[in-house]
Amino acid sequence: MKLRKVTAASAAVLALAVAATACGSSNNDSGSSGGGKKIKIGIKYDQPGLGLKEPNGSFSGFDVDVATYVAGKLGYKPSQIEFVETKSADRENALARGDVKFIVASYSITDERKQKVDFAGPYFLAHQDLLVKANSKINKGTDLNGQNLCSVTGSTSAQNVQKTIAPKANLKENSGYSECVSSLQSGAVDALTTDDSILAGYAAQAQYKGQFKLLGLKLSNENYGIGVKKGDTTTLNKINDALKSMVSDGTWKKDVEKNFGPANYKYEPAPQIGQIVK
Structure with a gap:
């Protein structure tokens, strides 16, 4: 009789342990393909048109849309x-560190970066350009x-x-592109340079609509890829x-x-997977 009581007690403890383990695992990020409770994706928070955290806490931009689509194909709502x-x-x-499963953040594919991470894509080809006032x-x-x-x-x-086109240009540096756009709008500077996708994102904002234009100079090729942990071939x-x-x-x-x-x-046009434009 005593043996039966001990056995029953042990079974009860074991059942509780299994239940606790199952409960705990359901709260973890599976981090692989679908089926997990959540997936963490790295993006930029400060690039209108690409990755922007809106005042209400939502997210917008092409990188956000790409990330959402990809996550959907991996099984995540x-x-x-x-x-x-x-x-x-x-x-x-x-x-x-495993902080995120993958990164979609105007992440240009370079030989140096490929030593540390693997890249899916490219999914977009951008170029360095100039943004100026429309007039x-x-x-x-x-x-x-x-x-x-x-x-x-x-x-x-x-x-x-x-170095390449305007050696006598007067360089004015700011802490962020938003400050540069404000300076361009006010006339404090005459042009702003970075990737054309980033420039287009700012120019497309409602408060700037029709005020700026891109020159289309194509000063560099920026192949945007989705970064994943080195060796994660499945993802x-x-x-x-x-x-x-x-x-x-x-x-x-x-x-x-x-x-x-x-x-x-x-x-x-959309680039071919694995086709890097030099």
């Missing part, structure tokens, strides 16, 4: 997505000589302009399949035009 701010300097570390007399790069050029502190974009392949589907079913084009259309941005 929008309500299961947790967007995590992933700044440029911390993208590789965020993947290595500006600056129509080509050499017109910038003697004019004020804005970029963010530490960016190589302005140096590239000075990489699934994301590539999702990107192919996004292009083939028309969603890619629809989302590009939704986010950049108001800027009259002459975007490139």
Whole structure:
């Protein structure tokens, strides 16, 4: 009789332990393919048209749309997505630490970065360009000589302009692109340089509609890829399949035009998976 009591008690303890384990695991992020409670995706919070956290806490932009579509193909509903701010300097570390499953954040594919992370895509081809006022007399790069050029502190974009097309441009650096856009609007600077996708995102905002234009100079090729942890081939392949589907079913084009259309941005066709434009 005593043996039966001990056995019954042990069974009860075991049942509670199993239940607790099951309960605990249901709250974890599965981090792989669908079926988990949530998936964490790295994006930018401060790039209109690409990745922007709105005042009401929602998110908008082409990168957000791409991330949402890809997550859907991996089995996650929008309500299961947790967007995590992933700044440029911390993208590789965020993947290595497992803070996010993948990153969609105007993340240009470079040989140096490929040593640390794997890239799905590319899903977009951007170029360095100039943004000027709609009525500006600056129509080509050499017109910038003697004019004020804005970029963010530490960016190589302005140096590239000075090196290749306008050595006498006066560089004005700000802490962020929003400050540069405000300076351009006020006339404190004559042009702003960075990726054309970022410039188009700002120009497409309602408060700036019709005020700016892109020159379409194509000063560099920026192949945007989706970063995944080095060696995570399973996720990489699934994301590539999702990107192919996004292009083939028309969603890619629809989302590009939704986010950049108001800027009259002459975007490139969707790139082929694995095809890097040098």
